[in-house]
Amino acid sequence: MTEIDPETPAQAAEEKPELREGEYELDRTLVTGVLEAVDGANAVALDGLLEPLHPADIADLLEQISGPERRAFLSLWSTGLDGEVLSELEDGLREEVIEFLPAHVLQGAVRELESDDVVDLVEDLQQEQQELILGALNTVDRAVVEDALSYPEFSAGRLMQREMVVVPEDWTVGQAIDFMRASETLPEQFYHVILVDPAYHPVGYVTLGRILGAPRSSHLRQMGEDSFRTIPVTQAEADVAYAFNQYHLISAPVVDEDERLIGVITIDDAMAVLDEEAEEDILRLAGVGSDESVSDRTMETVRQRFPWLAVNLVTAILASLVISQFEEILAQIVALAVLMPIVASMGGNAGTQSLTVAVRAIATRDLTGANLLRVVRREAVAGLVNGLIFAVVMGVIGVLWFGTPALGGVIAVAMVINMVVAALAGILIPIALDKIGVDPALASGAFVTTVTDVVGFFAFLGLAAAVLI
Amino acid sequence: MTEIDPETPAQAAEEKPELREGEYELDRTLVTGVLEAVDGANAVALDGLLEPLHPADIADLLEQISGPERRAFLSLWSTGLDGEVLSELEDGLREEVIEFLPAHVLQGAVRELESDDVVDLVEDLQQEQQELILGALNTVDRAVVEDALSYPEFSAGRLMQREMVVVPEDWTVGQAIDFMRASETLPEQFYHVILVDPAYHPVGYVTLGRILGAPRSSHLRQMGEDSFRTIPVTQAEADVAYAFNQYHLISAPVVDEDERLIGVITIDDAMAVLDEEAEEDILRLAGVGSDESVSDRTMETVRQRFPWLAVNLVTAILASLVISQFEEILAQIVALAVLMPIVASMGGNAGTQSLTVAVRAIATRDLTGANLLRVVRREAVAGLVNGLIFAVVMGVIGVLWFGTPALGGVIAVAMVINMVVAALAGILIPIALDKIGVDPALASGAFVTTVTDVVGFFAFLGLAAAVLI
Numbered sequence: 001m002t003e004i005d006p007e008t009p010a011q012a013a014e015e016k017p018e019l020r021e022g023e024y025e026l027d028r029t030l031v032t033g034v035l036e037a038v039d040g041a042n043a044v045a046l047d048g049l050l051e052p053l054h055p056a057d058i059a060d061l062l063e064q065i066s067g068p069e070r071r072a073f074l075s076l077w078s079t080g081l082d083g084e085v086l087s088e089l090e091d092g093l094r095e096e097v098i099e100f101l102p103a104h105v106l107q108g109a110v111r112e113l114e115s116d117d118v119v120d121l122v123e124d125l126q127q128e129q130q131e132l133i134l135g136a137l138n139t140v141d142r143a144v145v146e147d148a149l150s151y152p153e154f155s156a157g158r159l160m161q162r163e164m165v166v167v168p169e170d171w172t173v174g175q176a177i178d179f180m181r182a183s184e185t186l187p188e189q190f191y192h193v194i195l196v197d198p199a200y201h202p203v204g205y206v207t208l209g210r211i212l213g214a215p216r217s218s219h220l221r222q223m224g225e226d227s228f229r230t231i232p233v234t235q236a237e238a239d240v241a242y243a244f245n246q247y248h249l250i251s252a253p254v255v256d257e258d259e260r261l262i263g264v265i266t267i268d269d270a271m272a273v274l275d276e277e278a279e280e281d282i283l284r285l286a287g288v289g290s291d292e293s294v295s296d297r298t299m300e301t302v303r304q305r306f307p308w309l310a311v312n313l314v315t316a317i318l319a320s321l322v323i324s325q326f327e328e329i330l331a332q333i334v335a336l337a338v339l340m341p342i343v344a345s346m347g348g349n350a351g352t353q354s355l356t357v358a359v360r361a362i363a364t365r366d367l368t369g370a371n372l373l374r375v376v377r378r379e380a381v382a383g384l385v386n387g388l389i390f391a392v393v394m395g396v397i398g399v400l401w402f403g404t405p406a407l408g409g410v411i412a413v414a415m416v417i418n419m420v421v422a423a424l425a426g427i428l429i430p431i432a433l434d435k436i437g438v439d440p441a442l443a444s445g446a447f448v449t450t451v452t453d454v455v456g457f458f459a460f461l462g463l464a465a466a467v468l469i
Numbered sequence: 470m471t472e473i474d475p476e477t478p479a480q481a482a483e484e485k486p487e488l489r490e491g492e493y494e495l496d497r498t499l500v501t502g503v504l505e506a507v508d509g510a511n512a513v514a515l516d517g518l519l520e521p522l523h524p525a526d527i528a529d530l531l532e533q534i535s536g537p538e539r540r541a542f543l544s545l546w547s548t549g550l551d552g553e554v555l556s557e558l559e560d561g562l563r564e565e566v567i568e569f570l571p572a573h574v575l576q577g578a579v580r581e582l583e584s585d586d587v588v589d590l591v592e593d594l595q596q597e598q599q600e601l602i603l604g605a606l607n608t609v610d611r612a613v614v615e616d617a618l619s620y621p622e623f624s625a626g627r628l629m630q631r632e633m634v635v636v637p638e639d640w641t642v643g644q645a646i647d648f649m650r651a652s653e654t655l656p657e658q659f660y661h662v663i664l665v666d667p668a669y670h671p672v673g674y675v676t677l678g679r680i681l682g683a684p685r686s687s688h689l690r691q692m693g694e695d696s697f698r699t700i701p702v703t704q705a706e707a708d709v710a711y712a713f714n715q716y717h718l719i720s721a722p723v724v725d726e727d728e729r730l731i732g733v734i735t736i737d738d739a740m741a742v743l744d745e746e747a748e749e750d751i752l753r754l755a756g757v758g759s760d761e762s763v764s765d766r767t768m769e770t771v772r773q774r775f776p777w778l779a780v781n782l783v784t785a786i787l788a789s790l791v792i793s794q795f796e797e798i799l800a801q802i803v804a805l806a807v808l809m810p811i812v813a814s815m816g817g818n819a820g821t822q823s824l825t826v827a828v829r830a831i832a833t834r835d836l837t838g839a840n841l842l843r844v845v846r847r848e849a850v851a852g853l854v855n856g857l858i859f860a861v862v863m864g865v866i867g868v869l870w871f872g873t874p875a876l877g878g879v880i881a882v883a884m885v886i887n888m889v890v891a892a893l894a895g896i897l898i899p900i901a902l903d904k905i906g907v908d909p910a911l912a913s914g915a916f917v918t919t920v921t922d923v924v925g926f927f928a929f930l931g932l933a934a935a936v937l938i
Contacts, residue, residue, distance in 0.1 A: 016619065016620070016621060017620065017621060017702075017703045017726075018621065018703060019621040019622075019623065019624050019703055019704075019705050020624075020701060020703045020704045020705060020708070021705040021707075021708065022705075022708065023704060023705075023708045023712075024708055024711055024712055024715060024834060025834045025837055026834065026837055026839065028837070028838045028839065031837075031838075031839040054715075054716055056715050056716060056717075057715075060834070060835065061839075063835065063840075064835070064837060064839040064840040065839065065840070066840075066843055150485065151485070151486065152485060152486060152487065152488040153488075154488060155488050155489075177681060180681045180682050181681070181682060181683075181684070183682065186678055186679075186681075186682040187678070189676075189678070189719075190678050191660055191677075191678075191719075207658075208660075208677035208678060208681060209634075209655055209656070209658070209659050209660075209677060210655075211681070212646060212649045212650070212655075212677060212680070212681070213649050213650060213652065213655040214650075215650070232489060233486075234486045234487060234488055234489045235488075235489045235492060236488050236489060236490040236491075236492075238490075239489070239490065239491065239492045239493060242493055243492075243493055244740070245740055245741065245744055246493060246523075246525050246526075247523055247525060248525075248737045250658075250660075250736075250737065257486075267719075267736050267737065267740065268717045268718075268719065268736065270740075271713070271714055271736065271739075271740045271743065272714065274740065274743065274744055275714055275743060275747070278743075278744070278747030278748070278751070279747070279829060279833075281751060282747070282750060282751050282754065282825060282829055283825060283826070283829065285751065285754070285755070285825075286754070286821050286822055286824075286825030286826075287818060287821070287822055288822045288825055288826055292826060293830075293835065294826065294830040294835050294836055294840065294844050295835070295840070296847075297847075298847045298850045298851050298854070299854075301847055301848070301851040302851045302854045302855055305819070305822050305851065305855055306855060306858070308818065308822065309815065309818060309819060309822075309855055309859060310859075312814060312815060312818045313811070313815060313859060313862065313863070315814075316810060316811040316814040316815065317811065317866070319810055319811075319814075320807050320808060320810065320811055323806065323807045323810070324807045327803045327804075327806075327807065330799075330803050330806045330807075331800060331803045334796045334799050334800045334806075335796075336806075337792065337796075337799045337803075337805075337806035337809075338789050338792045338793045338796065338799075339789060340806075340810075341785060341788055341789065341792070341809075341810055341813065341922070341926075342782070342785040342786065342788075342789055344810065345781060345784075345785040345788075345922075346778065346781060346782060346785065349756060349777065349778060349781045350774070350778060352755050352756070353755055353756055353757045353774050353777065353778075355755075356751060356752060356754075356755035356757055357752070357755075357757055357761060357762075357763065360748060360751055360752070361762075361763040364748075365493060365494045365495065365529070366529065366532065366533070366762065366763050366764070367763055368494055368495055368497065368500075368533060369497045369500075370495065370497065370500040370530075370533040370534065371532075371533040371534070371535075371763065371764075374535055375763050378765075378766075378767045378770055379770070381767045382767050382770040382771045382774065385767070385768075385771045386771055386774060386775060386778055389775070390778060390779075390782060393782065394782070397786070453810070453814075457810075
C-alpha cells in the first residue's frame with residue numbers, strides 16, 4: 001500500500017502519529033475501588049465512583065464481578081439501580097438482578113425507560129416478573145408495550161419506538177417548525193420528520209438538518225430524502241439491521257399490513273441488532289450456544305457447550321467406525337495410523353474455511369442464485385489447487401519419513417480427494433440448510449466435519465488397502 | 470418464554486402474525502434482465518433497470534456477476550459509474566473497476582463524493598491510481614483528503630468527515646438557527662450542533678431535535694447531551710465502533726492531540742466498521758484471509774486459504790510425530806488406532822468453543838483483569854464436567870465395542886485430561902496473544918489445535934502403553 005505524502009517515506013514514517021488501540025476497557029483500579037467500597041459498606045464512596053459512569057459501563061461492571069459481590073453491590077447502592085443500567089445488562093444477568101431487587105426499586109427503574117427499552121426488558125422474562133414490570137407502567141405505556149409484544153419475537157414491531165414526529169405531506173418548513181416548537185413532548189431521539197398522506201401512509205421524510213437549513217416557505221414534500229424506505233412491522237430484525245447497513249439509513253418508518261405508519265426504528269437499535277447477529281454467527285459456528293457470555297455460571301457454560309460436543313462425539317464415532325473397517329491393514333502397516341489424522345485434519349480445515357465464507361456470504365446476501373454456480377465451481381477448483389499443493393508436500397514427506405513411495409502416493413491422492421470434497425461440502429451444505437430454513441451457522445459444522453472425517457479416513461485407508469497389499 | 474397476552478395462548482398463537490425473514494436479496498429476475506440487456510448491448514434497457522436501484526445494490530450486482538459480464542456491463546452503462554457505486558464496491562473489485570474505467574469517467578464519479586468517502590476509496594489504491602483520483606479533486610478537497618491520509622490507517626482520522634456545524638458555546642437556539650439558515654453549505658448529514666470554547670475545544674453538543682423543540686432564547690450550553698464524548702484522532706476505528714455501540718452515540722466530535730475539534734464521526738460509518746470487524750473475526754477464526762469475499766477470483770481464494778492450511782499441516786505433522794512414538798503398541802492393539810481420533814477431536818472442539826468465547830469477550834471488553842481468574846476457573850471446571858460426562862459415555866462405548874475394560878478406562882481418562890487442557894488452552898492462549906499485541910482471532914486456532922492434538926494423542930496412547938501392556 002502506497003500513500004500520497006509530500007515528504008519522503010522515511011520522514012512520513014517518522015511523523016505519522018501512532019494508532020491508539022484498545023480503549024474503553026473498564027479501568028482495573030475503578031473496579032477494585034468499587035469492590036472495596038462494597039466490602040466496606042461505604043455507600044458514599046460507591047455512589048461517588050459510579051456517578052460519572054455511563055449506565056452501559058455500570059452494567060459491564062456488574063457483569064464482571066462475582067455473584068456474591070454483585071448482591072452486596074446491589075444491596076448497598078443507595079440511589080438504587082436505574083432503568084438504563086437494567087436495560088444494558090445482558091439477558092441472563094438481568095433476570096438474576098430483577099429477582100434480587102425489591103419491587104419498588106424495580107418499578108421505579110422501569111418507569112424511566114422508553115417504551116422500546118421496556119419491551120426489550122420484559123420480552124424474555126417469566127410471566128410473574130413481566131407482570132411486576134408492566135404493573136409499574138401507566139395505562140398508556142402499558143398498552144404500548146403490550147401491543148409491541150403482540151408482534152413476533154425478533155420482528156421490527158419489537159424494535160420500533162412509537163415516539164416520532166409526523167406531519168402532513170403538504171406542510172411547509174415553517175409549519176413543521178411551529179408544530180415542533182409547540183409540541184410538549186418531542187421524542188428523546190429523532191432525526192427525521194415523517195411525511196404522511198391523509199390515510200397515514202408514510203410517503204417520505206425530511207432530515208432535521210435540511211429543515212434547519214431551508215427557508216420557512218419551502219415545501220417539505222420537495223425536500224424528501226432518496227434513502228426513504230419503509231419496513232413492514234413483521235420483518236425480522238436481522239433483515240432490518242441489514243437494510244440499515246446496506247442503505248445507510250438513520251431511521252426508517254415501520255408500517256402495518258395496510259402500509260400505515262405505526263412506528264419508527266432508529267439506527268442505534270439497528271446497530272445493536274447487527275452486533276448481536278454477528279456475535280450469534282460467531283458463537284454458533286464454534287458450536288457454542290448463541291447466548292453464552294463470560295458472566296455465565298459454570299453449569300450454564302457446561303449446558304451451552306454440551307450439545308455440540310455430543311454431536312461431535314457422534315461424528316467422531318462414525319469416523320472411528322470407518323477406521324475399524326480397516327483394522328487388518330492398520331495392524332500390518334502401522335505408518336497408516338500415524339499418517340491418517342493428517343488427511344482428516346486438512347480436510348476438516350479446508351471444509352471449515354469454505355463453510356465460514358459461505359455462511360457469511362449467505363448472511364450478507366452476497367451468495368445468491370446469480371453467482372451460486374460460479375462460487376461452487378471456484379470452491380471446487382480452489383480446493384483442488386490447494387489439495388494438489390499439499391498432496392505433493394505430504395507425498396514427499398510420506399516417502400522421506402517411511403521410505404515407501406507407494407505410501408506417499410496414497411496419502412497424496414487421499415489428500416486431493418478429501419480437500420475437494422471438503423470444499424464442496426463447505427459450500428453446498430450451508431446453502432442446502434439455508435434453503436430448508438435451518439440456520440447454516442448452527443448446523444453446517446457438524447455435517448461438514450462428518451463428511452471430511454469419513455471421506456478422509458475412507459479414501460486414505462481404502463486406497464492403502466487397494467494399493468499397499 | 471411466556472408473554473403477557475389478553476387472549477388465551479391458543480388464540481394468541483392463531484392471531485400473532487408471522488415473522489418475515491430473508492428480505493433484501495438481489496432479485497434473480499432483475500439480475501437476469503440486466504445480463505440480457507448487457508448481452509444485447511441494450512443501453513436503454515440497462516439504464517431503465519438500474520435507475521431505481523440503490524448504489525449499494527448496483528455494487529452487489531457488480532460483485533455477483535462474472536468478470537467478463539462485469540466488463541461488458543461497465544462498457545455499456547451509458548450514464549457511467551457514479552461515485553457512490555464505486556464507494557460501495559468491496560476493495561478487491563474496486564481496484565479492478567477503477568483500472569477498467571476511462572480516466573474522465575472515474576474523475577467525474579469521484580467529484581461527487583464526500584471527502585470521507587474519497588479517503589475510503591483511495592487509501593487502498595496503488596500510487597498511480599491514487600494520483601489519478603486526487604487529480605480530479607479541487608485544491609481544497611484534495612488537501613482535506615491528503616490530510617486524512619496523514620493519519621494512521623484504521624484510525625478515527627481516516628473515518629471522520631470535516632463537514633460539521635460548529636457554534637460558540639454561549640450562543641442561543643435562535644442564533645444557531647439563523648446561522649444554519651444563512652449557511653450556504655450545510656453538511657449532507659449532521660445530527661448535532663457542536664459547541665466549542667474560544668480555543669475551539671468541543672465542550673458539548675445539542676441534538677437538532679432539541680433545537681427545533683426549544684424557544685429561540687434558550688441557551689445551547691444548557692441543552693447539551695449527556696452522551697457527549699470526544700474521540701482522539703489517532704484512536705483505532707475498531708475502538709470507535711465499540712464506543713458508538715456501547716454508549717449509543719449518534720455522532721462524536723474528533724479532536725487532535727491538543728483537544729481541538731477537527732472533525733466528526735457519524736454512526737453510519739461506525740456501524741460499517743462494527744460490521745467489518747465482526748466479519749474479520751469470523752473469517753480469521755476459520756483461518757480465512759480477512760478480506761476474502763465470494764467475488765474473489767479462484768487464485769485469490771487459493772492464496773487466502775493457503776497460509777492457514779500450511780500452518781495446519783505443520784500441527785498435524787506434529788501430532789503424527791507424537792503418534793509415531795507409539796508405533797509398537799499401535800501394531801499390537803489396533804483398537805487404539807480406531808479410537809484415538811475421538812480423543813483428539815473432542816479436545817479440538819472443546820478448545821474451539823473456549824477460544825471463540827474468549828476471542829469475542831476480548832473484542833467486546835467483557836474479559837478484563839476484574840474477571841479473568843474467575844473465567845479461567847469456570848472454563849477449567851466446565852471442561853472437567855463435560856470431560857467427565859463424555860469420558861463415562863466413551864468409556865462405556867469403548868468397553869462394549871472392544872470388550873476390554875482397561876481400554877475403556879484409558880479412553881475415559883485421556884478424554885478428561887484433554888478436555889480440561891483444551892478448555893484452559895482455549896482461554897489462556899487468546900489472552901496471552903492479546904497481551905503481546907497479536908490478534909487472538911488470527912492465531913489462537915493454530916495453537917489450541919496443536920495443544921489438543923498433541924495432548925490428546927499423547928495422553929491416550931501414553932496411558933495405553935502404560936496400562937495395557
